[in-house]
Amino acid sequence: MKKQKVFVDANILFSKTLMDWLFFLCEENPGMFQLISTQDVFSEVLYNIRRNNPRAPGIRISRRLELMKE
Numbered sequence: 538m539k540k541q542k543v544f545v546d547a548n549i550l551f552s553k554t555l556m557d558w559l560f561f562l563c564e565e566n567p568g569m570f571q572l573i574s575t576q577d578v579f580s581e582v583l584y585n586i587r588r589n590n591p592r593a594p595g596i597r598i599s600r601r602l603e604l605m606k607e
Contacts, residue, residue: 541571543571546578574605579602582601582605583602586601
């Protein structure tokens with residue numbers, strides 16, 4: 538059975554709750570679907586996180602990027 542490819546937009550990755558649910562579903566259903574996204578989507582998410590939290594430490598932003606790319 539071929540994996541379904543699911544494009545994940547910035548609206549999903551920006552929301553911590555939605556991102557957590559998405560990755561939970563992916564972990565619990567291995568082989569069911571493959572998450573794909575683009576560098577532009579990652580950049581949009583990081584821009585909005587930084588805009589909403591200008592004093593957030595850089596490590597927090599870096600960690601979010603790592604999680605999105607997993």
